[in-house]
Amino acid sequence: MQELQIGVGLLIIVFTFLDFFHTTLSGNGFGWLSGKLNRGLNIIILQNRSRQIFGFSGLIHLLVTTFMWFSLLLLGTFIIFTSSQDMVVNGSTFVPATYIERFYFTCYLLSTVGIGDFIPGNSTSELLAGILSFSGFILITTGLTYLLSVVNAVLNKKELSLSIATLGQDLEEMYNYFKNEDDLASLMSDSSDLRQQILRNSSSYLAFPMVNFFLTRDREFAVIVQLARLYEVLVVLRMDWQEGTRQYSKICSIIKALEYYLQLGLEKPESASDCKEKLDTLRSFWMEKGHVYKSYKLIDKQFTANLEYAGWQWEDVYKYSDQE
Template sequence: MATLPLTFEYHIMIHELYLVAGIFTVLVTACDFFYTTVSFNGAGVLAKSISNGIASLFLWTNKKTSSRYLLKFSGVTHILAQVALWISLLWFGLFLIMMSDPYSVLLAPGGEPASAINKLYFSGYVLSTLGNGQYIPNDGGWQIMVAAFSFAGFIFITTAMTYLMNLTSAVIHKRKLSLFISNLGETPEEILANSYTGNGFDRLTSVAPNLQQMINEHSQNHYAHPGVHYFYSIPRSESLSLNLTNLDEALSLAQTHIKMDTPFDQDLRPLRDTIDKFLNTVQHHFIKKAEAEADAGPGIQYLQKTGIPLVKQPREQPGGHERRVLLGGLLQSSGWNWNNIYNPDGN
């Protein structure tokens, strides 16, 4: 006789565990989903973890194969994996909640309690509709809960679609910015040479305000749509990590190698500060610091042929090494390296 109460208490405990685990899973999933999609503060813990894992896999494959072909699938893989994770966890959480009561879901014809498989099927069905009538929630609180989850599923789908549309716009903006910089030159030396008019760097200074605005917008997109970083590009002209590093290195060359009687440094200081803010954004979420290769350096001979006034002894750049470490991390986070900057034809 003593075994019956013990068995009863055991089943009660199991059902309570189902309920607690289900509520916890749903809350964690909802927090991660809404933090990623509408908080404008970066990705949630779950989304960030799965993104880091997928990015590491793609970049490892790129390094081993020396081909960027597979990188073009990175962005869509990240998005599909995140959405699949959120849907699976929300589905599983609702299933656990329904498992906390043997009579939470009933078979419509006779009112018999549904099996675990039936509840799993019904849980998935509820997230998109209110069901097809084959299975029904029990009276009382279960009916309200099913209606609430059906509404939550609708909100989830519409929010995810809005997020994906905005993410698409962010990716397009990223590539437009990259092409904008690439049109100035494909290497740091080319950017300076193409901008020099004999009296200054008028071409670069004239587009600096537009570049500042576009870089600031892209920097904010990293918070609003974290997945934008993982949409890698195969052509050099469309890779922002590569072209932004080219631009920043051009500014560094101007500070260290060009005579100060030119108005370059003063006119483009705001642009440099804008790049600083972008690097500060990505270093906390997307990149790891990486030392520059010893043989990667500017081609001063190329600049000498253009007639740009150069100093005999390069000046020191405060914080220059730390800056290049961050830029090296930015390059590596997109499958590039410093040799792609100063030796593009050799890769």
């Protein structure tokens, strides 16, 4: 029975660290458990219609996920040290510890503090205590490093959003900004930097998936709204240039970066609601500019899925600045 209980505890600990390292170090997105947890949290946060909680969404995701990892680590370790009476004993009297005292010992062991009033009671317990004391240290130090990386990625995300927002407060301003320039001069000079910013933020989807749950109520900071605006304008601007021209190539390079960003998104196109009729209506806006918008079904679904996961709609992309 003791071996079985120790095995269960170790299994919980191993599963916790697999999920933890997959999320923080693998660069391949969330682990299975943290992915499920954060998607569920995001649904709850989005149900808050006033969006008052949006400003704290990223912090909530970080705290809840970290609490889950540490709680599972604590649970697995506690199960191990309750597998037999002599696993933890009083440091002075060597009397077997109570369950509360074992929980107390487990907390101090994982925090690597260790007071010494309770100690391992046999060789198996000593071996496991030595190994498990490192697990708490690893989780805390790696978690702090990950936290700093997430904060940096969030700042990069805001920088990208603001960079696009400065091109125009709405679609019409952004379109006119480029259209009124000779040969798209500013777009030609800034295209490389803009493309690099987009690609840099694309990697955040996988390397730091927590970044995507830092939601905002302000459209100028909502990167997916700004990217959708930029994409809509670039698709229309591309119609004015022939293939092979420098302008056409530069526009295509930014559009490809945007498409790559969407491909790495946490939300799959299948999760998007049906938006074709809505988009057709909104895109009639371009007919006033003398263009018939050429849509791509997959891209539309990818943008829709990513907009919805962040609490936005296509109406927010096409909304005029005086409606803000």
